[in-house]
Amino acid sequence: MKPLWEPTSASSSQLAEFARFVGQSSWEALSAWSLSPEFWATFVRWSGLVVEGALEPVRVGHEVETARFFPSLRLSYVENLLAAGADSDVALVGRDESGTRVTLTRAELRDRVRRLAAGLRARGVLSGDRVVAVARNTVETVVACLGACALGATWSSTSPDLGAGSLHDRFAPLAPTVLMTAGAYAYQGAGRPIADKMAVVATNLPSLRLVVALDEAALQIEGAVAMAELERAEPLAAFPRLPFDQPLFIVFSSGTTGPPKCIVHGAGGTLVEHVKEHRLHGDLRSGDRLYFQTSVGWMMWNWQLSALASGATVVLRDGSVSFPDDDALWRLCAEERVTVFGTSPTYLQYCRDAGIVPRQRNLDLSSLREVWSTGSILSPAVHAWATSAVGDLPVQSLSGGTDILGCFFLGAPTRPVWSGELSSVSLGLDVRVAEPGPDGIGELVCASPFPSRPLGLVGDDGGRFFDAYFSQRPGMWTHGDFVELTSRGTAKIHGRSDGILNVRGVRIGPAEIYAILEGMPNLAATMAVEQRAADEPGGSRLVLLVVLAEGTLDRPLMLRIKKELSQRGSMAHVPSVIWQLSALPTTRSGKRSERAARDVLDGKPASNRDALSNPEVLDELAALATTTTTAAT
Amino acid sequence: MQALRQVILDWLDDNYHFGDAAKVVRDDQMSFLQGGVLDSLGFVQLVLFIEKTFGMKINRKELSPKNFDSMGKIMAYLLSHPDYVGPR
Numbered sequence: 001m002k003p004l005w006e007p008t009s010a011s012s013s014q015l016a017e018f019a020r021f022v023g024q025s026s027w028e029a030l031s032a033w034s035l036s037p038e039f040w041a042t043f044v045r046w047s048g049l050v051v052e053g054a055l056e057p058v059r060v061g062h063e064v065e066t067a068r069f070f071p072s073l074r075l076s077y078v079e080n081l082l083a084a085g086a087d088s089d090v091a092l093v094g095r096d097e098s099g100t101r102v103t104l105t106r107a108e109l110r111d112r113v114r115r116l117a118a119g120l121r122a123r124g125v126l127s128g129d130r131v132v133a134v135a136r137n138t139v140e141t142v143v144a145c146l147g148a149c150a151l152g153a154t155w156s157s158t159s160p161d162l163g164a165g166s167l168h169d170r171f172a173p174l175a176p177t178v179l180m181t182a183g184a185y186a187y188q189g190a191g192r193p194i195a196d197k198m199a200v201v202a203t204n205l206p207s208l209r210l211v212v213a214l215d216e217a218a219l220q221i222e223g224a225v226a227m228a229e230l231e232r233a234e235p236l237a238a239f240p241r242l243p244f245d246q247p248l249f250i251v252f253s254s255g256t257t258g259p260p261k262c263i264v265h266g267a268g269g270t271l272v273e274h275v276k277e278h279r280l281h282g283d284l285r286s287g288d289r290l291y292f293q294t295s296v297g298w299m300m301w302n303w304q305l306s307a308l309a310s311g312a313t314v315v316l317r318d319g320s321v322s323f324p325d326d327d328a329l330w331r332l333c334a335e336e337r338v339t340v341f342g343t344s345p346t347y348l349q350y351c352r353d354a355g356i357v358p359r360q361r362n363l364d365l366s367s368l369r370e371v372w373s374t375g376s377i378l379s380p381a382v383h384a385w386a387t388s389a390v391g392d393l394p395v396q397s398l399s400g401g402t403d404i405l406g407c408f409f410l411g412a413p414t415r416p417v418w419s420g421e422l423s424s425v426s427l428g429l430d431v432r433v434a435e436p437g438p439d440g441i442g443e444l445v446c447a448s449p450f451p452s453r454p455l456g457l458v459g460d461d462g463g464r465f466f467d468a469y470f471s472q473r474p475g476m477w478t479h480g481d482f483v484e485l486t487s488r489g490t491a492k493i494h495g496r497s498d499g500i501l502n503v504r505g506v507r508i509g510p511a512e513i514y515a516i517l518e519g520m521p522n523l524a525a526t527m528a529v530e531q532r533a534a535d536e537p538g539g540s541r542l543v544l545l546v547v548l549a550e551g552t553l554d555r556p557l558m559l560r561i562k563k564e565l566s567q568r569g570s571m572a573h574v575p576s577v578i579w580q581l582s583a584l585p586t587t588r589s590g591k592r593s594e595r596a597a598r599d600v601l602d603g604k605p606a607s608n609r610d611a612l613s614n615p616e617v618l619d620e621l622a623a624l625a626t627t628t629t630t631a632a633t
Numbered sequence: 634m635q636a637l638r639q640v641i642l643d644w645l646d647d648n649y650h651f652g653d654a655a656k657v658v659r660d661d662q663m664s665f666l667q668g669g670v671l672d673s674l675g676f677v678q679l680v681l682f683i684e685k686t687f688g689m690k691i692n693r694k695e696l697s698p699k700n701f702d703s704m705g706k707i708m709a710y711l712l713s714h715p716d717y718v719g720p721r
Contacts, residue, residue, distance in 0.1 A: 188672055322673030354677045355693020535681075556652070563651035574651075 003416035004387045005394040013413035015280045021046055027414055027424070027489070034427040040069060040272065040451060043428075047275055049309075050083050051075040052241055059449060064477050065470050067449030070244040070268055077248055077267040078117075078150040079239040080275075082110045084311040085286055091308060093289070093336055094139035097186050097319030097328075102139050109143070112231060116147030117239075119230030123210050125178055127152025127242065130250070132171045133180040133214075134160050134198060135296045136318045140214050142305060144180045144227060152242045153178070154264070156250040159295035160185040160194050163568060167201050170252050173262055173459050175207040180227070183217025188320045195220040244268030245455055251299050253402045254509020256499040256594060261468065262458035265405045273406045273452035274306035280427055281410045282340065282370070286311030289367070292342030293321060293329060299402045300374065304342065312340075321347060327356050327363070334363040341368060344375035344505045346537040348386045348395075357389045365391060370411070374398035375505030376538040377493050380420030387417075397422045399493050402507065403469070403479065406452050408444065409491045421490040433485055434473060441494050444483040445476040453477065495540070499594030501530045504538045506572040510594060513544070516568045517561065524549045527584045528575065529594050531601040531625075536576070543601060544575035545584060545621070553580040579624050581617060588613045601625050636720035637708055644682055649675060661705035666698060676701055689716040 010016055022042055024030040033039065037058040044055060054072040061067035085091065087107035094102040104112070125131070131148040135141040135157055145155050156174060158167060160182050171179075179202055183195040199221045202211050213224040248267040252260045278284040290312050292304040307314055315336050321329055333341050351358070358365060371390055378386075378397040386395045396411030399422055408431050409422035417423050425431045429450050436442035457465045472478045482494035501508045510528040517526050525547040533541040544561070546553060558578045565573040585596040588611060596606040600618050609615045638661075645654035649671065657670055665671045671679065680691050680701070691714075700710040711717045 188666070188669070190669070320672060326673045350674055350677055353681055354673070354696060559646055559652040562647075563653075566651060571649075574648075 001418075003418050004384060005392075005417040007414055007416065010414040013283045014285065015283065015413050018043070018046055018280055027412070031425065031427060031489075035430050035448060039428050043276055043280075044070075044073075044272060047279065049075065049271065049275065050080050062449070063475060064446065064449050064453065065466065065474070067453075068245065069272075069449070069451040073244045073268065074241040075244065075268055075271065076150065076239040076241050077271050078113060078146045079241070080271055081146065081306065081308040082106070082113060082239075084309055089286065089311075090313045092139050092142055093313060093315045095315070095317045095332060095336070096138070097189060097323050104139055104143075109146075111235060112143045113146040113150055114235035115231040115233050116143055116227065117150040118233035118236045120147055120153075120178070120210075121151055121236070122233055123225075123230070125151055125153055125210070127240065128247070129153040129178065130174045130176040131155050131178040131180060132174060132176040133157040133296070134162070134167060134182060134194070134201070135180065135214055136160060136182050136185050137294065137296055137301065137316050138214075138318050139316060140227065141296055142314070142316070143231075144212070144214060145305065147230075148178065148180075149248060149267075150236065150239050152240060152246055154247045154250055156252075156262075157296040157301070158252075159297035160192075161187075161570070162297070164197050164200050165568065167197075168204055170260060170262070171201070171205055173259070174250060176205060177207055178210045178212065179205065179208055180212040180214055181218050181221070181224075182214045183220060184215065186319050188323045193217060242267065244451075247455060249302050249405065250458060251302070251402045251405065253507070254500075254512050255468065256510050256592075258464075258511055260509065260512070261464070263403060263405075264455045264458060265452070266455050269451040269453065270302070270405055271306065271309065273404075273450075274303060275309050276428065277303075277407055277410060277426060278307050278310045278312070281407075281412050281424070282372070283413045284310040284312045284340065288312040288339045289315055289337055290340045290342065291315035291317065291329075291333060291336065291338045292372070293317070293344065293347060294342070299405050300342065302405060322350075326354055327358070327361055330356070330358045330361060330363055330365065333368055334365055337367040339367050340370045340372060342372040342374070345373055345378045345382055345539065346375065346505045348373060348378070349382050349537045351389070352382060352385045359389060359391050369393055371395045372398055372411070374400075374407075376502050376540070377495070378420065379534065379539050381534075383419045394423075399481070399491075400426075401479070403454065404450075404452050404477075405454075408446070408479065409493075415489075418488070418490055421486065421492055423490055425485075425489070425491065431483075431485075431491075432476075433483055434476065434478070436484075439484070441482050441484045443472075443497050444479040444481040444493075445473060446479070447476050450477075495532070496530065497595075499529075499598075501528060501542060502538065502540065503530070503542045503572045504536075506570075508542075508569075508572060512569060513565065513573055516565055516573070520561070520564060522549050522551065522557070523547075523561075525584050525592075527592055527594060527597060529597045529601060531598065533576075541576035542574070544578045545581050545597060546578060547581055547583055553578065579621075581620055581624070583614055583617050585615070585617050585621070586613050587611050597621060634708060634712075634721065637711065638704060640686070640720060641679075641704065641707060644679060645670065648678065658704055661708070662703055664698075664702050665704075666702055679707075683711070683719075687711075687717060687719040689714065689718070 091109040294300040400407035412424040430448035433442040527545040
């Protein structure tokens with residue numbers, strides 16, 4: 001077997017430069033050395049990040065759960081993003097479906113952020129305030145985020161298509177003082193107003209002191225102030241430098257039980273981790289133009305934003321991926337001379353199935369040097385197709401997530417790319433396989449402290465945070481993925497080890513689905529499970545198992561269930577198939593076991609069959625999975 | 634024609650409109666794209682479903698609004714396709 005791509009000129013990469021700087025001559029040696037705390041201090045020095053205070057101690061404590069990095073260091077995340085590059089360099093390019101194009105130079109971006117920060121401060125916004133946003137992927141949103149974060153406020157954003165209930169569920173626990181919102185968004189060429197919805201959301205957030213309109217349509221919301229009005233303030237003289245662990249971003253993640261977790265990420269950990277990933281693994285630098293296909297509600301938005309700190313231009317695009325043409329994203333890459341295009345297996349598979357072969361289109365993609373893919377597993381077939389369809393360049397798979405706001409695995413300029421594999425472990429992260437089976441597959445854990453470990457969860461005394469990531473293996477971060485580390489230093493992800501769903505690249509907690517369906521007539525119990533399905537976008541599909549109070553599951557009820565999930569959740573919450581069981585697989589302690597059901601649906605023996613009170617249900621499910629076809633739904 | 638129309642409506646119900654497909658698709662001429670019936674990603678899913686269900690292969694160069702942007706166009710395309718053996 002040959003790699004899909006092999007490096008040719010890696011010696012000029014920043015990774016090679018850093019390896020020379022620290023005197024490590026091989027990838028293996030550099031990886032091993034990077035697990036010492038010294039790596040992080042050396043990287044901060046080498047990267048030229050703007051910090052003040054002492055780099056020592058690098059770390060206080062040895063436990064992953066509680067260790068703190070750089071307690072004597074102060075920095076501004078925003079200052080570091082804006083420090084790189086010459087005034088005339090383009091910092092941001094904003095495009096939308098209609099072809100509208102907006103650019104901001106580094107100087108223009110700095111000025112707008114300074115003015116907005118001053119305007120927010122004049123309205124009483126302080127360090128530690130929580131700013132929530134419902135926003136489009138535009139230049140305005142980046143200015144809004146950086147303006148808030150410059151003051152030490154915490155930013156949390158979602159995309160405009162979420163329902164009012166979901167927005168409230170996410171925002172209410174944060175007790176935000178500022179809401180920044182769009183009043184409309186465009187999708188498939190049609191405008192979709194959200195001002196009325198946002199007025200309701202604002203009314204139901206009693207902690208709010210300020211509503212900022214990100215566009216004209218949002219000015220309909222009573223009391224909303226235009227962002228341009230705030231930007232009339234005299235620019236902030238300097239960005240306050242705050243402790244390394246100053247809260248920066250709050251992102252949301254759903255589990256198998258309970259409400260979504262509101263995960264708090266710190267400014268220093270986020271900055272250092274992202275700059276490390278961008279510069280050492282992605283070789284991003286001044287002159288690069290990064291476009292990552294994301295909404296503002298996905299952690300990859302925060303991740304791509306940090307690329308400003310590496311001097312790269314960030315290209316933003318708002319709207320549908322396939323409007324006005326099916327090759328809209330590839331056309332954007334050509335027109336904007338994008339050098340790194342970030343996307344997902346779902347999109348690449350769509351291109352394959354639709355016959356969209358970028359190199360055969362009349363597009364100049366000569367600027368493109370890498371394609372990055374994340375959100376779910378890039379299967380060998382799609383990986384190989386993408387490599388041949390785009391051209392002679394690496395298609396790198398990335399894997400990490402919301403929980404760490406970064407990557408455990410990604411590419412590296414000095415490493416070959418193998419089909420269906422993640423090229424390298426992220427430097428500085430002590431990634432291991434816990435309890436591997438005979439096939440080498442086990443739990444993905446991180447066994448040493450790392451700076452980008454979240455600070456905690458909103459509204460939690462530490463108990464839920466510990467339960468979520470450490471209770472299974474105290475002293476290690478358990479991520480919730482099955483992983484295999486190969487002898488050549490690459491990795492393969494084998495799906496979630498818990499019940500979390502990944503539907504076409506969208507992570508969904510089964511608890512969200514159960515909450516929506518709770519109380520629906522005749523539904524006694526439900527279970528949502530992800531089943532491997534190679535032909536489906538993203539390589540899996542969502543199966544909903546139901547137990548009825550009486551009768552048989554018929555087509556009208558199936559459609560009612562799907563409609564409820566689409567309206568109160570999203571299209572990603574809608575199952576591909578719905579099957580009826582006499583009971584759900586349940587442990588002796590009375591807990592639903594999604595894991596047992598998933599094993600059976602994937603054709604494997606249930607790993608916890610002996611722990612179930614009703615293992616015979618698994619046989620019923622196996623028979624159903626064998627005899628029922630998708631068409632029957 | 635009615636049987637084929639129903640197969641497509643059922644697929645639209647299962648995947649996008651959940652019981653409202655017959656109302657959303659007002660007539661055989663309305664544009665699926667402009668009428669919000671399907672987006673481009675949805676078209677690809679529909680084509681994959683047709684290929685799997687009827688055991689046929691659709692040339693991706695023919696996957697254009699000209700052939701697929703309304704119920705009438707889809708039915709006309711399929712019924713004139715030499716490999717089509719599904720309901721009529």
